[in-house]
Amino acid sequence: MDRVLVLDFGSQYNQLICRRVRELEVYSEIVRCDLPAAEIRKRNPQALILTGGPASVFARQAPAPDPAIFNFGIPVLGICYGMQIIARMLGGTVTRSGVREYGHARFRRTGSRLFAGLPESMAVWMSHGDSVMRLPPGFTKAGSTAGLAIAAMADEPRAIYGVQFHPEVEHTARGRDILANFLFRVARCRPGWTMRSFIAEKTREIRETVRSGRVLCAVSGGVDSSVLAALLRRAVGPGLVAVFVDNGLLRRDETTAVRRLLGRRLNLHVVDARRRFLARLARVTDPERKRRIIGHEFIRVFEAEARRHGRVRFLAQGTLYPDLIESRSAFGGPSATIKTHHNVGGLPAKMKLELIEPLKELFKDEVRRLGRALRLPAALLNRHPFPGPGLAVRILGEVTAERVRLLQEADAIFISGLRRAGLYDKVWQALAVLLPVQSVGVMGDERTYENAVVLRAVTSSDAMTADWARLPDEFLARISNRIINETRGINRVVYDISSKPPATIEWE
Numbered sequence: 001m002d003r004v005l006v007l008d009f010g011s012q013y014n015q016l017i018c019r020r021v022r023e024l025e026v027y028s029e030i031v032r033c034d035l036p037a038a039e040i041r042k043r044n045p046q047a048l049i050l051t052g053g054p055a056s057v058f059a060r061q062a063p064a065p066d067p068a069i070f071n072f073g074i075p076v077l078g079i080c081y082g083m084q085i086i087a088r089m090l091g092g093t094v095t096r097s098g099v100r101e102y103g104h105a106r107f108r109r110t111g112s113r114l115f116a117g118l119p120e121s122m123a124v125w126m127s128h129g130d131s132v133m134r135l136p137p138g139f140t141k142a143g144s145t146a147g148l149a150i151a152a153m154a155d156e157p158r159a160i161y162g163v164q165f166h167p168e169v170e171h172t173a174r175g176r177d178i179l180a181n182f183l184f185r186v187a188r189c190r191p192g193w194t195m196r197s198f199i200a201e202k203t204r205e206i207r208e209t210v211r212s213g214r215v216l217c218a219v220s221g222g223v224d225s226s227v228l229a230a231l232l233r234r235a236v237g238p239g240l241v242a243v244f245v246d247n248g249l250l251r252r253d254e255t256t257a258v259r260r261l262l263g264r265r266l267n268l269h270v271v272d273a274r275r276r277f278l279a280r281l282a283r284v285t286d287p288e289r290k291r292r293i294i295g296h297e298f299i300r301v302f303e304a305e306a307r308r309h310g311r312v313r314f315l316a317q318g319t320l321y322p323d324l325i326e327s328r329s330a331f332g333g334p335s336a337t338i339k340t341h342h343n344v345g346g347l348p349a350k351m352k353l354e355l356i357e358p359l360k361e362l363f364k365d366e367v368r369r370l371g372r373a374l375r376l377p378a379a380l381l382n383r384h385p386f387p388g389p390g391l392a393v394r395i396l397g398e399v400t401a402e403r404v405r406l407l408q409e410a411d412a413i414f415i416s417g418l419r420r421a422g423l424y425d426k427v428w429q430a431l432a433v434l435l436p437v438q439s440v441g442v443m444g445d446e447r448t449y450e451n452a453v454v455l456r457a458v459t460s461s462d463a464m465t466a467d468w469a470r471l472p473d474e475f476l477a478r479i480s481n482r483i484i485n486e487t488r489g490i491n492r493v494v495y496d497i498s499s500k501p502p503a504t505i506e507w508e
Helices: 014-023 037-042 067-071 081-089 175-186 195-210 223-239 254-262 274-280 287-309 321-327 364-373 401-420 473-486
Strands: 003-008 027-032 047-050 076-079 093-095 101-109 121-128 131-134 140-145 148-155 160-163 214-218 240-246 269-272 312-316 354-356 429-443 446-459 490-495
Touching (some): 037 067, 047 081, 076 081, 081 148, 131 148, 140 160, 195 312, 223 240, 240 254, 240 287, 401 429, 429 490, 446 473
Parallel strands (some): 003 027, 214 240, 240 269
Antiparallel strands (some): 093 131, 101 140, 148 160
16 A cells, blocks of 8 residues: 655654544654655555654754655655745754744645635744745745745655644644645645554554464553453464553552453453552652553563463553553654653663563544454543553652552542543543642541542543643532542642643643
């Protein structure tokens, strides 16, 4: 099938570009921004997209693509930094003194195949400081904003384009149409990448990797690992060893719920490791240390299970792209580390099992689509995301059995309340966070000095950006009263109204 390569210049949201292309049923993959032209040619792409990124083209070691890509004769689209590096490399002028734009802007297009059939004026999303001030030879201006003379450029004969705004984000109203024009009008791509084709491709890859071996699948009961287990069962059949680890950091009654949801589908092996994990986390307060400890302990438990089941060579994890992009650049680009995920940067350097991560280029909503294609039940696929390190990264400060109990109680009241109010499926994710502070309260005419809990609920489509959910006041008041009245040790409840960015969905 036709393939589009996305050259990674380090934007935290460059995977959105890849995702938007796949939504249009054209296969795309992310590669290093400096991948040699010979390697790019081997992959036979139909088009190239250069992403945005945090660097300036004036930086001493500004990332740049192999110049030979502009001589391939295939369409190229540069976004934000991608536009600037194209302009600089092909003889245009980029300046630091241009107008800085961040947020919404009004874009006025001129003639170009890139904007064919679109309104003359469109809402777009900007995030840049450097600007293109003089076009490279052969280019024409394709659009502008009130503060930026050159907001888009085009070399129509060579099919090389640049846009200063971000068509991949939802804030650019016609961004999908712009990308569709690039793919279908300019690059002449043929749609054909679907979840059915993904299943066929990954099934083949897994079988070629595992051959006659066995795979231990880390099952948490969440959407990602459950979909992964279903995919593995299709690929290796009886070669699948599904293991669920109760690390003492799960939601209340989670082991029972997982048995109910997956017991009939998988021969699930449950490991009680509660004491082990809590002992290793004693007196640890730094969130990065928590993640690394939990990642290491999971691997050691899985290695022990592999020995117990015999001839298990591979470990499969339900790692997704947001896990990778926040932990490190998933494809070797210059993306910044936001936080270490226990199943990415938190893994030990030396492992006795070989890692398989078939879902690592998918977003959560794509995994749910994959689960539906694999015919998993809606009750499982609609569960909210839950972090691999569990409640350890929702307990700020030291993790103890008593603090876990407090958070489990508060979380259970919040989640069950959302379900009863018909709000659970209207938010992307909801959680409770136990703070490392105590506050003064009054209960039964007596002074209390107890713990504070934060409630958080967000709306999102991909977990890369999120907004806080506007839950009804009366609902929040009812849940707050229940948590304080029913959970001994908590006397204050607050609601988090931060978006992502600048915050993250989880607190640690």
